[in-house]
Amino acid sequence: MDSAPAKRSSWLNDQRVRELAYQILLLALIAVVVWGGIYNAVVNMRARGIPMSFGFWNDVAGFDINLHLINYSNLSTYGRAFWVGLLNTLLIGLICIPLATLLGFVIGVARLSPNWLLSRFALVYTSVMRNTPLLLLLLFWYNAVLKSLPGPRQSISLDDVVFLNNRGLYLPMPFARPSAVWFLGMAVVAIVSAVGFHVWGRWRQDRTGAQMPTALVAAALIVGLPALVIAAAGVPFGFDIARLSGFNLKGGLQIIPEMAALVFGLVTFTAAFIAEIVRAGVLAVPFGQSEAAGALGLHHGLSMRLVVIPQAMRLITPPLTSQYLNIVKNSSLAVFIGYPDLVQIFAGTVLNQTQATVQVMAITMAVYLAISLAVATALNAFNARYALKGQ
Amino acid sequence: MDALTYVRKAPAPEEAPPLLSSGALAWARTNLFSSIGSTSVTLGCVALVAYLLPQLAAWATTRAIWSASDGAACRQHQDGACWAFVVAKWDYLRFGSYPGAERWRVDVTEAIGAALIVWLLWINAPRRAWGAFLFFVAYPILALILLRGSSWFGLTSVDTQLWGGIFVSLLTAVVGIVFSLPLGVLLALGRRSSLPAVRLASVVFIEFVRGVPFITILFMANNLLPLFVPETWTPDRLLRPLAGIIIFSAAYMAEEVRGGLQSLGRGQYEAAMALGLKYAPMTGLIVLPQALTLVLPGIVNNFIGLFMDTTLISIVGATDFLEAMNNAIKDPVWAGPTIMVTGYAFAGIFYFIFCFGMARYSAHIEKVRAKGRM
Numbered sequence: 100m101d102s103a104p105a106k107r108s109s110w111l112n113d114q115r116v117r118e119l120a121y122q123i124l125l126l127a128l129i130a131v132v133v134w135g136g137i138y139n140a141v142v143n144m145r146a147r148g149i150p151m152s153f154g155f156w157n158d159v160a161g162f163d164i165n166l167h168l169i170n171y172s173n174l175s176t177y178g179r180a181f182w183v184g185l186l187n188t189l190l191i192g193l194i195c196i197p198l199a200t201l202l203g204f205v206i207g208v209a210r211l212s213p214n215w216l217l218s219r220f221a222l223v224y225t226s227v228m229r230n231t232p233l234l235l236l237l238l239f240w241y242n243a244v245l246k247s248l249p250g251p252r253q254s255i256s257l258d259d260v261v262f263l264n265n266r267g268l269y270l271p272m273p274f275a276r277p278s279a280v281w282f283l284g285m286a287v288v289a290i291v292s293a294v295g296f297h298v299w300g301r302w303r304q305d306r307t308g309a310q311m312p313t314a315l316v317a318a319a320l321i322v323g324l325p326a327l328v329i330a331a332a333g334v335p336f337g338f339d340i341a342r343l344s345g346f347n348l349k350g351g352l353q354i355i356p357e358m359a360a361l362v363f364g365l366v367t368f369t370a371a372f373i374a375e376i377v378r379a380g381v382l383a384v385p386f387g388q389s390e391a392a393g394a395l396g397l398h399h400g401l402s403m404r405l406v407v408i409p410q411a412m413r414l415i416t417p418p419l420t421s422q423y424l425n426i427v428k429n430s431s432l433a434v435f436i437g438y439p440d441l442v443q444i445f446a447g448t449v450l451n452q453t454q455a456t457v458q459v460m461a462i463t464m465a466v467y468l469a470i471s472l473a474v475a476t477a478l479n480a481f482n483a484r485y486a487l488k489g490q
Numbered sequence: 491m492d493a494l495t496y497v498r499k500a501p502a503p504e505e506a507p508p509l510l511s512s513g514a515l516a517w518a519r520t521n522l523f524s525s526i527g528s529t530s531v532t533l534g535c536v537a538l539v540a541y542l543l544p545q546l547a548a549w550a551t552t553r554a555i556w557s558a559s560d561g562a563a564c565r566q567h568q569d570g571a572c573w574a575f576v577v578a579k580w581d582y583l584r585f586g587s588y589p590g591a592e593r594w595r596v597d598v599t600e601a602i603g604a605a606l607i608v609w610l611l612w613i614n615a616p617r618r619a620w621g622a623f624l625f626f627v628a629y630p631i632l633a634l635i636l637l638r639g640s641s642w643f644g645l646t647s648v649d650t651q652l653w654g655g656i657f658v659s660l661l662t663a664v665v666g667i668v669f670s671l672p673l674g675v676l677l678a679l680g681r682r683s684s685l686p687a688v689r690l691a692s693v694v695f696i697e698f699v700r701g702v703p704f705i706t707i708l709f710m711a712n713n714l715l716p717l718f719v720p721e722t723w724t725p726d727r728l729l730r731p732l733a734g735i736i737i738f739s740a741a742y743m744a745e746e747v748r749g750g751l752q753s754l755g756r757g758q759y760e761a762a763m764a765l766g767l768k769y770a771p772m773t774g775l776i777v778l779p780q781a782l783t784l785v786l787p788g789i790v791n792n793f794i795g796l797f798m799d800t801t802l803i804s805i806v807g808a809t810d811f812l813e814a815m816n817n818a819i820k821d822p823v824w825a826g827p828t829i830m831v832t833g834y835a836f837a838g839i840f841y842f843i844f845c846f847g848m849a850r851y852s853a854h855i856e857k858v859r860a861k862g863r864m
Contacts, residue, residue, distance in 0.1 A: 118684075122687035125687055126687055135718075136718035136719075137718075139717065139718050139719055139720055140714075142720075143716075143717045144717065146721070149717075212531075213520075213524060213528065214521065214524075214528045214531050214532060215521035216522060216532050216535045216536070217531050217532075217535060220535055226849075227842065229845075229849070230794070230798075230841065230842045230846045230849060231798075231838050231845075232799075232801045232812070232841055233798070234801040234802060235801065235812060235834060235837055235838055235841065238812070238816070239834045239838075243830045243831050243834055247827070247830070428704075429703070431703040431704075431706065432705065434705060434805060435805065442703070442705055442706065442709075446706060446709050450713070456714060456717065457714065457717065460706065460710055460713065460714055463706055463709075464698075464702045467701060467703060467706065468698065468702060471697075471701035472701065
């Protein structure tokens with residue numbers, strides 16, 4: 100386009116004019132659609148008496164939420180309900196991400212196991228999970244399993260400590276005794292010194308080649324120091340165990356069945372995808388790497404841990420991050436089984452009560468977008484830091 | 491020194507051949523019993539299968555109730571599946587409340603759709619461009635006339651509120667692919683365009699849709715779409731989730747197609763430009779045919795995800811297969827402790843067969859390509 104035309108042609112044939120025209124046309128089209136949409140929305144909302152401000156934010160919500168991490172009652176505001184929902188969504192993410200990662204790595208490694216039967220088991224698991232809708236899994240766990248459990252009086256109990264019934268899973272709730280401060284302080288000291296010993300052992304191994312028994316020392320520190328506190332000052336934690344009183348269980352840590360089903364479904368579903376990512380990442384590391392590790396005398400486990408997995412992580416991390424985002428986004432399926440997450444509380448109950456459709460949907464989507472963008476930014480920073488140089 | 495020299499006078503005796511180097515036993519030794527750990531894992535797996543599989547098989551076959559007119563027999567035999575329930579509800583599960591006399595129209599639409607999809611997925615089929623034209627242009631119109639009804643052709647109109655079951659699940663997935671693929675191609679081209687405004691618009695759309703959960707898109711389509719159009723245009727109750735699924739799936743399709751566009755060698759573009767092709771013919775004749783063939787497995791995988799996501803449309807009142815199953819389970823005539831597990835098991839098998847079949851297809855294409863036969 101840069102070469103000057105030999106003969107002066109019409110300005111209509113000028114590439115730059117055309118490009119500009121196309122873009123103006125597109126922008127005009129978008130503007131018309133957006134303006135038309137807003138105009139219609141204003142007309143329709145006025146006609147139906149739908150509120151057009153965010154004034155509802157400070158109104159009294161008037162409904163109860165059966166799981167709230169911050170103080171909430173039916174006298175709280177809609178704004179408070181929003182924060183309760185957001186925290187519940189993040190709670191699911193925080194619980195599911197480590198569990199799904201753990202299970203996914205275990206299954207991914209099992210899939211690569213030299214044992215044929217174990218690798219087939221892992222294959223069957225990933226095939227079934229990846230080809231079944233998540234919603235079906237959630238409905239199955241919630242309706243067919245957890246809701247069909249016996250009532251509180253006939254709870255399935257594990258030694259009268261852990262109880263499972265159709266009101267949820269009851270775990271012992273730990274509470275702190277006065278010596279807990281010492282216990283926790285000692286645990287921190289133990290962890291810090293174990294890490295310090297590990298770093299020093301590394302440094303020494305790099306210099307002299309002599310290996311230090313890092314794992315043994317770390318175990319001794321982490322078990323030993325807190326054990327000293329227990330010996331000196333008694334057990335630092337007590338456990339509040341649920342007891343049957345009347346028709347229900349009292350005390351303990353109650354995990355509502357909605358949450359149990361959501362966590363179980365999301366973890367088992369996402370783990371299958373993570374397993375495939377792990378498998379693909381490990382297989383992408385050239386076989387020569389494990390052969391070289393073997394030639395250096397490392398056995399299968401060590402060569403995986405020290406040579407293959409660190410290289411595979413570079414390939415695993417980006418898709419793994421998108422699976423983490425999927426967990427957060429898929430937790431919105433909570434609305435089908437009644438777990439009070441952001442979508443169920445805010446885009447469901449609050450939207451229906453206030454009728455403030457546009458505002459509520461905008462806030463809900465903005466929250467998810469913000470989470471996605473934040474994670475994407477972090478991932479880009481990670482990639483820039485760990486990408487292979489010179490490729 | 492001399493005493494230490496050793497000269498062999500006779501050849502060493504032949505060693506016995508290795509006992510196991512090939513055959514089933516050797517295979518088992520290297521793959522199942524190579525070490526103590528491996529052996530215990532094998533034994534554990536075998537024990538698990540031996541314990542679970544017979545029970546599961548008996549539950550699904552010998553102890554199951556295969557035919558009954560109501561739930562009485564299933565309530566008596568609680569240790570087996572109640573397939574009679576699925577048999578009795580089969581018509582509802584397939585068509586929802588679509589009027590009985592008109593159900594042949596659904597059958598015809600499904601049969602034509604299946605034939606066209608086979609045509610498109612069969613790599614060496616003749617005239618696939620014609621197949622694509624029929625599937626993406628002619629078929630939607632035909633399907634709309636057949637399913638919705640039209641007085642011109644003497645077909646009575648059937649309200650979409652009556653549509654339901656497997657038919658709606660398939661319809662949603664096919665509508666999703668038919669409209670989202672062209673839209674996704676446009677978005678992918680837009681994202682790689684040299685015009686900044688076009689690029690920005692595409693990127694904003696794609697990243698926005700991919701950043702939010704599908705459910706919020708469905709809520710948006712259901713609650714906001716009617717607000718943003720004039721009152722007289724208020725979309726049909728089934729059209730709203732369909733619009734939502736098109737928007738959602740177009741963004742994911744776009745990323746898939748972009749992958750194909752990126753993996754196309756630069757030489758292809760340069761050769762096309764050297765031949766004097768402008769943007770439109772270059773894209774239509776050189777770039778897209780290659781890029782789309784390249785990402786066919788990815789598109790199929792996307793379609794699997796789309797098909798599983800159709801289960802979510804019930805949140806805005808549409809009756810897909812899973813919702814129809816949920817409704818059928820609630821029927822008091824069949825109420826019993828085995829009904830729910832049977833229903834969900836059947837739904838699971840249905841989705842698995844569909845999705846696994848498509849997954850095998852795309853894996854097969856990738857395998858054939860990896861061998862360089864295509």
